[in-house]
Structure formats: structure tokens, C-alpha cells
Amino acid sequence: MLLAFSPDLSLVTKSTSRMPLVRTIGIGSLLGSLLGGVLSCGRSPQSVQPQNIEIQQQWQLQPGTQVAGYLISGGLGDISVELEGAAIHAPFRGDVQPLNDGCALYSSPDVPAYVFRLCGLDRIQFGAVAQGDPIGRGQRLQFAALRKQPEGQWAMVEPSRTILEQMLTPP
Amino acid sequence: MAHSNQPFASPESYGYPENPPTVKLFDPYGAGQQRRSPQTDEQNYSRLPSVGGIPPLSNPSSVPRPSDIPASVQARAGVIPRTFHSEVSQSHEAPNSCSPPPIPQRRKPRRSRQPVSTRRSSPEGMRSIDFRFLLAGSSVLAGLVLVGDVSAVFQEKASATTECQEVVQQDVALSRDNLSKLLTVPERQDKAAVREIVSDPYCLMPDLEVRAGVTAQREAYPLAFDPDTWLVVLYEGEEYAGYAFSFQP
Numbered sequence: 001m002l003l004a005f006s007p008d009l010s011l012v013t014k015s016t017s018r019m020p021l022v023r024t025i026g027i028g029s030l031l032g033s034l035l036g037g038v039l040s041c042g043r044s045p046q047s048v049q050p051q052n053i054e055i056q057q058q059w060q061l062q063p064g065t066q067v068a069g070y071l072i073s074g075g076l077g078d079i080s081v082e083l084e085g086a087a088i089h090a091p092f093r094g095d096v097q098p099l100n101d102g103c104a105l106y107s108s109p110d111v112p113a114y115v116f117r118l119c120g121l122d123r124i125q126f127g128a129v130a131q132g133d134p135i136g137r138g139q140r141l142q143f144a145a146l147r148k149q150p151e152g153q154w155a156m157v158e159p160s161r162t163i164l165e166q167m168l169t170p171p
Numbered sequence: 172m173a174h175s176n177q178p179f180a181s182p183e184s185y186g187y188p189e190n191p192p193t194v195k196l197f198d199p200y201g202a203g204q205q206r207r208s209p210q211t212d213e214q215n216y217s218r219l220p221s222v223g224g225i226p227p228l229s230n231p232s233s234v235p236r237p238s239d240i241p242a243s244v245q246a247r248a249g250v251i252p253r254t255f256h257s258e259v260s261q262s263h264e265a266p267n268s269c270s271p272p273p274i275p276q277r278r279k280p281r282r283s284r285q286p287v288s289t290r291r292s293s294p295e296g297m298r299s300i301d302f303r304f305l306l307a308g309s310s311v312l313a314g315l316v317l318v319g320d321v322s323a324v325f326q327e328k329a330s331a332t333t334e335c336q337e338v339v340q341q342d343v344a345l346s347r348d349n350l351s352k353l354l355t356v357p358e359r360q361d362k363a364a365v366r367e368i369v370s371d372p373y374c375l376m377p378d379l380e381v382r383a384g385v386t387a388q389r390e391a392y393p394l395a396f397d398p399d400t401w402l403v404v405l406y407e408g409e410e411y412a413g414y415a416f417s418f419q420p
Contacts, residue, residue: 110333110389112405113358113413114381145381148413150357158383 050098051105053115055146056155063119063142064101073120077156078142079164087134088118088141091166096126096135103142106135115154116167117144132171143167333391333401333417335374343373344395345402353402353414360411365404376403387412 055062057076065072074080090096094108103119104126118124121136129135145159345353352368372390379387385407392402399419405412 109415109417110376110403111379111381111387112389112403112415114405147382148358150359157381160380160383160385162380 050100052100053105053117053146054153056149056153062101063103073140074142077144077146078117078119079144079159081141081143081164081168083120083138083141085137085139086168087137087170088121088167089170090129090131090133090135091163093129093131095128096124098124098126104136113148115146115148116159117146118142119144135167332419333403334376335391336377337375339374339390340371341373343371343392344398345369345392346395350394350402353404356411358411358413362406362409362411365406365411372404373401382407391417 059076061067061072062075063072063078090106090108092108092110094106094111097105097107099105099117101119103117104121104124105115105117106129107115118135119142120140121138124136125134143159143164145157145163146154147157149155349368353365356364356368369392372392374391376389376391379389381387388406390404390406392404394400394402401417401419403415403417405414
């Protein structure tokens with residue numbers, strides 16, 4: 001009420017009256033961004049359940065285990081790649097699922113008998129991915145290729161250079 | 172408090188008539204009359220001439236003559252003619268070239284007490300509010316448009332089907348019986364064990380090298396009972412490596 005009768009302070013009321021409008025703009029942008037993020041990233045909610053795969057070569061120390069308070073980030077069969085924040089891309093259309101050890105599992109229906117374990121990634125795009133889509137980013141990637149075994153286990157195999165190049169090269 | 176209760180932007184405070192008969196001039200929202208900008212008001216006010224300094228009108232028919240003003244309004248002597256002239260002098264080409272009309276002293280303090288923000292708040296404030304709401308709405312709209320674009324791009328990418336390099340047999344469809352038999356073949360069996368169950372595939376997919384030094388061949392079989400689903404079989408040389416179901420959108 002005092003501000004309404006003060007010519008000097010009316011300038012203050014004018015400047016403060018802009019704030020809700022600025023907030024409105026901000027909220028509008030935020031809503032648009034959030035809506036975009038929710039609709040664009042919620043690809044396959046049913047496929048984002050953590051998975052567990054049984055690896056044939058059982059070592060005591062696996063990625064995700066703790067030793068003396070330190071996290072094991074790589075183990076047998078892992079190829080360490082210094083990504084330095086770069087992204088890796090899906091070489092085929094496929095699906096990215098979280099693993100119980102904190103890594104990601106990438107598989108493709110067009111490449112039977114093989115899956116790829118990816119550890120050390122941030123901002124992972126779980127769910128369906130198209131060929132060339134970024135799967136995630138990270139400073140150091142632990143990459144492992146696994147081949148299906150007749151008993152249902154997965155065996156660590158030596159990945160080819162070409163498959164790793166496809167994942168490291170942006171489309 | 173000791174603040175003045177005088178309104179800020181009342182037309183009477185500028186000497187406008189309370190019930191203006193010259194609606195075309197004083198009503199900024201009147202029909203056929205363009206909205207008056209506050210700058211125009213201010214400029215006109217700063218050039219308020221005396222009554223005797225009215226220059227000839229270039230288009231007298233567009234402006235009411237002083238004789239048209241009712242007597243009740245004309246009773247406010249010196250107010251209407253000055254305002255009337257201030258509106259008219261806007262279209263005059265060379266006003267005040269020799270002797271600028273004196274500005275009444277009693278107008279100055281009244282005008283100076285008027286906060287600039289309130290004088291300009293009604294037209295410009297409305298415009299700025301409209302602009303801000305327009306900006307907010309357009310932000311939301313841009314977000315929605317972006318969502319549509321991103322979703323469309325994603326769906327377009329995800330709709331990529333299994334890539335056939337060479338069609339081997341056009342009318343191949345895998346029956347339920349053959350599918351169930353094929354699924355019983357364990358991985359790492361000979362390729363011949365699979366080929367005893369199924370014939371030539373519908374198509375060959377491009378070779379690839381997943382394992383170092385080993386080239387993989389892939390063959391695709393559409394299902395007879397679900398043509399949009401293909402069974403993809405992967406061989407490594409003469410060894411059967413495994414299968415997967417590929418859904419064709």
C-alpha cells in the first residue's frame with residue numbers, strides 16, 4: 001500500500017513486478033525442456049530393469065566389487081579406453097540395459113550370440129538405441145565383448161578392432 | 172504517511188477535461204483514432220503554447236473547432252485550447268520557429284511530480300507484459316516443438332529394419348515346427364545342424380567381425396506366423412554361434 005502512494009518507490013514496484021514475468025518465462029522454458037527430456041528419453045521403460053549376466057570366467061575380483069574401500073572398475077577381459085569425456089555410439093540398433101554391477105549391457109537383435117559390457121560411462125542412454133546413437137560418455141571406458149555359450153553363460157572374448165572403432169567413431 | 176494521495180496518471184492532472192467531448196482527440200482507444208504514445212504526450216506538453224499562439228491548421232476538418240467544445244468544457248479556460256493545440260501542432264511542419272511559446276510555470280512541477288513509470292506504464296507496460304507472456308508462451312511452444320522433432324527423429328532412427336545385403340530366397344517363412352527344432356540346437360554346433368532344419372534363408376546380412384580375427388555371417392528368416400519378426404542366425408565359419416529375434420517395425 002505504501003508503495004502505491006510513493007512516486008519514487010513506484011519505480012521499485014515496476015522493477016519488481018517484472019520478476020514474476022521473468023519467472024514465468026523461466027518456468028515456461030523449464031517446462032518445455034523437462035517435457036522434452038521426459039518424452040525424448042523415456043524410450044523403453046520396460047527395458048531399463050537391471051540385468052545380471054553369468055560370466056563363464058569367474059574371477060574373484062569383478063567390476064563393481066570393493067577392495068579396502070576402493071571400487072574395482074575393470075577386470076578380466078576388459079579393454080580400457082581413455083575416452084576423456086567423449087561418447088561411444090551404438091554400432092547397430094539395439095538396446096542398452098543397466099547391470100547390477102553399475103555397468104551397462106549393450107546388445108543388438110541383429111547381432112546374435114554377442115553382448116557388450118560397458119563400464120565407466122556417465123549419462124547412459126538406457127533403452128532402445130538406433131545405429132549411431134550415443135550410448136554414454138565417460139573418462140575411461142572398460143569395454144568387454146561376451147559370447148553366448150551353450151550352457152547359457154557368457155564368455156569373455158577378444159573384441160575386434162573394427163567393432164571398437166565403430167563404437168568410438170561418431171556417425 | 173505523508174505521501175500524497177494524488178493519482179499519478181489522471182487525465183485531469185494534465186488539464187484534460189473530465190468528460191471530453193472531443194473523443195477523437197482525447198480518447199486514445201476511440202474508434203478511428205490511433206493510440207497516442209506517451210512520448211507524444213510529453214512532447215506536446217513541453218510545447219504547450221499560449222492560447223494566442225495557435226498556428227493555422229493544415230486540415231481543420233479533422234480537428235474539432237473550439238466552437239464545437241461544449242460550454243461546460245470551455246469553462247476550463249486555457250486548458251482545452253492548449254491541449255487542443257498541442258494535438259494539432261504535432262502535424263504542423265514548422266512550429267515555434269521564431270518565438271517558442273512559453274510554458275506555464277504551474278505545469279512544470281505538476282508534470283515533474285509524475286513518475287515516468289506511471290506515465291508510460293499504461294501503453295508500454297501493456298506492450299511489455301504482452302511481450303513477456305508471448306515470450307513465455309513461445310518458450311513452452313518451442314519446447315513442445317523440440318519434443319516433437321526429437322521424438323520424430325528417434326522414431327525414424329529406431330524404425331531402421333534389419334539390413335539385408337542379398338536376398339537369397341524370396342518366399343521363405345519359418346514355420347513353428349522348424350522354429351522349435353532350431354531353438355533346440357545348442358550354440359557352437361556345426362552350421363550343418365541348423366541347415367538340416369531350415370532351408371536357405373530369406374536374405375544374407377552383411378558380414379561383420381565382432382571377435383578378433385573371426386568373420387561372422389548372418390542369415391535372416393521371417394516367421395511364417397509373424398512376418399514382422401525375423402529370426403537372425405549367426406555363424407562363424409562353419410560354427411553356429413546363436414540366434415536372435417529381430418522385430419521389424
